[in-house]
Structure formats: C-alpha cells, structure tokens
Amino acid sequence: MEEIKNVNLTQLKPFKNHPFSVNFDKDFIELMKSIDKEGVIVPLLARPNPNGEGYELISGHRRKMVCEELGIEEIPVVIREMNDEQAIIAMVDINLMQREKIKLSEKAFALKMKLEAMSRQGQRSDLTSGQVDQKLKNRDVKTYEIEIEKKDNEELVFRNSEKTTNSYSSRKELAMQIGESERQIQRYIRLTNLIPQILEMVDAERIAFTVAVELSYLKETEQYELYAVMDLEQCTPSLTQAHRMKMSSQSGNLDMDNIYCILEEEKPNQKEKIKIPADLLEEFFPENFTEKQKIGLIKKLVEEWYIEQNEIDIKLSKR
Template structure:
C-alpha cells in the first residue's frame, strides 16, 4: 500500500508524468465551463460511489493558463463529489493541451452524459464549433460560427472517459476525411443531431438567463425560445416580466410574431401584453398553482412534467379512497 502511495505521489506535477494525486485546492474549473455541477441526486450517487470505491477515473487537467494550479478539462463532477465526500486529493492526469484541444476534450467528455440540459448543449456546441473553426484555419467570420469550413484535419478526443478508465491516458488523434466539410456538419455527425437542431441550440445562447432557465425547466419550448432569442435583451426582460404576470407562455406562432415585430422596431410592452393575452388555439381552462406554494414539496431535480405527473397520480389515489 505504501509503494502505491509513492507511485501516485503528487510531488511530480510535470505533464505526461502519468497518474498523480493532487490536492483539490489546486484544481480550478475550466474557464467558461458550460455544464452545471449541482449537488443533486445524481451527484449524491457519485459521492456514495467515491466514498466506497474512491475516484476510479482520474481527472484530466492541464496547467492553469489563467493563474496558479491546474485547470480541469474533464472531471468537474468528480471533483465536486470528492469534495462532498470529504476527500482532500484526487488522482489526475496532466496533459499539455492548447485551448482548442482543451475545449474539444472538455465538451466531448461531458456530451457522453445521459441527461444534458438545453442550455448546456447550447454553450457546449458553440464552444466546440469555435474550437473546430480555429483548428481548421477557417475564414474568420465570428458572426455565425456555423458557416466556416474546416480545411485541415481536426484534433478529436473521442470516448474520453473510456480511454481514461481503460488505458489510464488520453489518446488525441487526427481525424481524416473532413477536408472541405463544414464544422457544423462534422459536429452533427459526431453528436447525432441534425445541423438545423445544432443551429437552434446555439441560438439559445442569445437568451437572457431567466428565459433560458425556462427552457431548461421545460416550461418554454425550444422552437419558441429560438424565435424569442432574436429579441433584444431589453425586450426579453420585458417579455419575461409579462410571462410571469400573466402566467402565459408564448407558443411558436406568438413567438414568431414577437420576433417579426422586434425586427420591425415596433415591439413594446403593450404589444407583448396583447399577444400573450390572446386565447391560444385549443386552449382549455386551467388551474394555476403558484410554484412558490408547491415547489418546496418536490425534489429539486423534478421537471415541471414530473411534478404534474406526480400530482395527477396522487389525485387518482385520493379519488379512489374518497369518491364513492
């Protein structure tokens, strides 16, 4: 056991030195990391696993380009779970990666997760496409990151977690056959999304946080949110205020009208009220339950749909017992 501790000593922090133990205080989050790390049920299960088995898959890090210590490329959730479990240090692999390689590795390792929020996909896809564009030495048109073609081979870090677990190292390889192919087409093929859907996700990065949070909570549909993303920041804040006051969510048709009126410079608070107060097709009378009254009774990870399903289930049980 003592020999194993010595082999994993954190004294040698040189890149390429293999697996070393590193203090948690030396590890810093990746700048602009788009994936949320929350102490929810999923992270609690990871914490329990770490308490029982330890950190089985080392974190991937590089020297922090923004200050002291090291920047986490892959393993933000493992670090948080280890901290929650009371650990002082974790195993890491140090690699020399430039900014674009680091972004690609960071995004790819997180996209393997089973559940990813729309906001996470939005910023992750945007970051990865920018990195791919840089590596491909494409035309420097930052107004639309979906357009440039990749003219050279791309560095691709694939199946990062599997590589770490199986080999204890990260394999960075050139991926051929991509010359002349647009970066968004390559990404679509990698993640199993259509190019159109990737464009939709990236448009979500133009939303204010409050409206983007509504997309994550499945209150606002992605297609409607994409249309709303074309509104100015001020218009979006006004729209959010009206949505809260009226307890009304725009459908795709209403969102499109808001977009067109914004583009025509004729959208104001009164117009927003008029549109949201319209009776939608097939709209039925609803019972509205304020979230501040019932939200505290649900697990924090529950989506609005899960909350509605649970309420319906409880009402059915109540009806069986009390209605004759």
Template sequence: MAKNDVRNSIKLTSVDELFTTEENRADSQREKVLDIPLSEISDFSNHPFKVKADEAMLEMADSVTQYGVLVPGLVRPKVDGGYEMVAGHRRKKASELAGKETMPCIVRELDDDAATIIMVDSNLQRESILPSEKAFAYKMKLEAMKRQAGRPSKENSVQVELDYKGQQSRDLLAKQTGESGPQIHRYIRLTSLLPSILEMVDEKEIAFNPAVEISYLSENEQQDLYNTIQSEDCTPSLSQAQRIKKFSQEGRLNADVIYSILTEEKPNQKERFHIQRDRIDRYFPKNFTEKQKEELVVQLLESWYKKRQREQQER
C-alpha cells in the same frame, strides 16, 4: 583558444544518460497519473456543464468513498500555478463530497482551443444533457474549431487540413455530434436568451422550437416577454413565438403586443385558473421562486382538503 575555453565548449554525456536505455527515455516522456490536491484544481473557465449534487452525484460519491476515482481526470498546468480541470469535473465534485483531499489526474500541456474541444467532447458523452449545456458547449467548440482551422499548430497542421478542407467547421461539428448543421445553429441560438428564459427551457416550461424564435428578440423585448409569462402564467406556442419574432423584426413589438398574443385562446386550450399576483405575492418570502410558491400553495390546499375530509367524517 585557451585550454579552459576548449574544455568548457565540450559537452560531456552524463553518467545517467550513458546508462539510460531508449525505453527509459521514452517512458520519461509518457504521461503519468498523479494524485493532485483538489485545492490546486480549478474548474475550466466558463464550463458550460452543470455539476449538481443530485442523486447520481451522491451515488458517484459513495463509489469514490469505497473504491476511489477509477478513471483519472485530465488537467492542464496553469501559468500562475496549480491546474485547470479539462475532463473530470463530476469526479472532482464526487471526490469532494467523499471527503477526499486528492484526485488522480493526467497532466497534459494543452492550448485553450485543444482544451476546449476535449472538455466539450468528454461531457457530450453523458446520457442527460440540458439544452443550455448543449447550446454553450456547441458554441465554445465551434469557435475553438474555427480558430484551429485558421491557425493550425505545427504538430497537427496536416490533421487539421484533412479535417477542415472543403468543410465548414459547423458541418464538421455536426458530423461529430450526429446533429445536422442547422440544428447546431439552432442550439447555439439559445445562448442569446436571457438566463431566466433559458432556465425555463431547461425546465421544459418553454419548448425548444419556440425558444429558438424568442432568441431573436432584443434583451428588453425578452424581458417584457418573461414578465408577461410570469404574470399571466402562460408560455408561447411555436406559432405565437413566430408572430412575436415577426413583430420584433418589423419594429412593432412592445409589452401590449406580447400580452395580446400570449393571452389569446389557443386551440384545444383548457380553461385555466388565474389569480392576480398582487393578491398573493405579499404572503410569500421575497426570495421564493415561482416553483416554491406553487409547491407551497399545493401543500396548503392539500392540508385544507384533508382537514375538510376529517370534519365531514366526524359529522
């Protein structure tokens, strides 16, 4: 072997390595908090939790303005550059409202399943969670857990085996969340609802149990149901939803059956005041929601009532 080849084959320890202690080397491996530009952080893909600029968010933004973000977010590097937020979406929104350009974050290498589980767990700690948020969060985490159990990584293979051995993923998720296995399944059923019906569940216009029964209807059947709910200003009780589901399973459900079931008088039902929609819809802007229409009608009635009271006092 030539002298040059021998010289090149010898790997010399660098001066930096010679004078680096074990503690220094360990410290270089620890996660550090970095100030990352908000413009470089994208939201988690299909993030199921809503980030609203509500009163609580405005209070958080005020806190960020005064004290900054006290708890760093967690992000993971993206293949094409930048970062994806794993935990800290509300802190990011508060930072934006506070006019901040950067946010303190921990950068961690995570695969899709590990990132999904952390994202869900960090948000389930919130006090107020909408049914739709739970539904999609449980579904995403359960799918990630099933994939992890099927192909554990070398780093956590023992832990996964201990967690999953003899347990179904749903039972383990139930144990972690404090929900029963069947209740987890019922929440996940809500992901099969039309967005318009799921929004009514979030707004507490449709109760949880009837919503679960409705989720078994086809998309077209759900659309017929939603149209009837809107036109007749009524929502199904649990028994009505169960009957509608049964008709669907028997292949006998149509718009007329839905109308017949929803418009029947319920026990202890108070008499309702109905106005045909085609008589009033032309007076509203096309982009008005049902709630906006209702609020406007109430405002007009209040104005009319006050005017009538003034006229009576002047007589």
C-alpha cells in the same frame, strides 16, 4: 506530452466558462459511494494552468466535488499539454458522452464553445457565433479526435488522434460528430442568445425548444419585457405566437403592449385556466418535484375531493 500524478485538490482550477453543472443527484450519490469504497479509479484530466499556478481541470469536475465532500485531499490526474482549442473540444466531447442528463442550455453553450474552437483551429479569427455558416475552404486544417472509454461511472481519456482535410466546414464536421443536422446545431446555438430567466424556463420544460429558438431572435430588452408579462400572466407563448413576436421584433414594432396583445390571443384548444401563485403551495411539495408532477398531484387531490363530496351528497339524499 502527458504524465499521471497525484495532485492536491487546491491545485485544480475549474475550466473557464465550463457550461456543465454538477448536481447533487442520484448519480452523484452513487459516485460518492463508489469513490468512498474504491477511491478514484480513473484519473481526472487536466492541463497546466495557462493563467497561473496549478492545473486547469478539463474532465472530472464531479469527481473533484465528490472528493471534496469526502475529505479526500489528493487524487490521480492525467496532466496533458493542450492548447485552448484542444482543451475545449476535449472538455465538451467527454461531457457530452459521459452525461446521461444534459440541460438544453448546457448543450447549447457547449456546442457553441466547441464550434468556435474548431473554427479557430482552422486559423479563421473572423468566425463568430453569428457567422457559423461560413466555411473554411481550400486549406489544410488539422482537427483532433479524443478516444474515450467509459468505466465505473467515470471516463478514461487516452489520446488525441490528428487528421487533416482540405475542404472544411466547422459546423458540418460538428454535426457529423454528434449525429445532428447542421440546422439543428444552429438551433441549439441560438438558445445562447436567450436571457437567463427565459433559458431557465426552457430547461424546466415550461417553454418548448422550437418556441425558444423563435424567442432567441428577440432583442434583450424585448425578452425582459416578455418575461415580465409571462411572469405576471402565468402564461407562455405558442410556436405561432413566438413567431409573430419574432416578426414584430424584426420590423421594430414589438413593445410590451404588443406582447400583451399577442399572448392574449386564444391558442388552439385553449381553455380557461385557474392561476395559483407558485409560492402559495411551494412548501408542500418535495424539492425535486417538477411542474408536471405538481400539476398531477393537484389534479389527483381534487379528483379525490370530488369523489368524496359526491359520496357525501349521495348519503344525505338517502336520509
């Protein structure tokens, strides 16, 4: 059952544990221009708030924020009766389809939420993120697919379609839906075991995905010790070093001294590095500059300085 109605923004509550962030970026600006000119063309999607008054927003967090910025008080919303599992699956599916830029951390937590929701649909309460390999066998399981049409930077959600299968594996089904292998699904979900500080480094591409997966096996205290060493030494582990830390952790031998020893080992093709405290130059870079762009600019300026110095030396030698 569903209906479309105009809803005051104050009645729309954010989705619990929503894993996707809303960034004030180019796409946000373009959407703001569109809504300012045309209004909200495609209704948002919500369900009656299971925890109180108003509605829980399933899809449209970015449009809601745009309307808040523009001072729009009411917007059209599709109100649909959905249980927790259907709501989570719809929220994840719509965002994965709609968003062109998704952080690894966002994808990791989204896939974990969807996998757990799909598992609960199979009436297995014992399936946790640490048991994602278990299969649901020899029972009828209902799953739901969301039909979506993308239009004018917004998404239009139509209806749930139901299907039944006799032998069901949540992770296998999820892998088929998003076009990834089951093993890759497991790797993504491993990232949810990382502490926030290391996960931020993964999102900033300072730590590679494969390295991050290995580090996710470290205990929380070990990860904090590793982060402290990385921050102090301004370095990150290679895949081989991350794997060694994982093995040391599993054998109970990983401590800060051991982390230092592993990180001090010379990496292949490792060269001496000049370390510059980030806050020393931060004020001179645009806010949206990535680490790669900062390094590139520094390199360019040093090259220009080098050429200028050579020209000065040549002029002096001719005198």
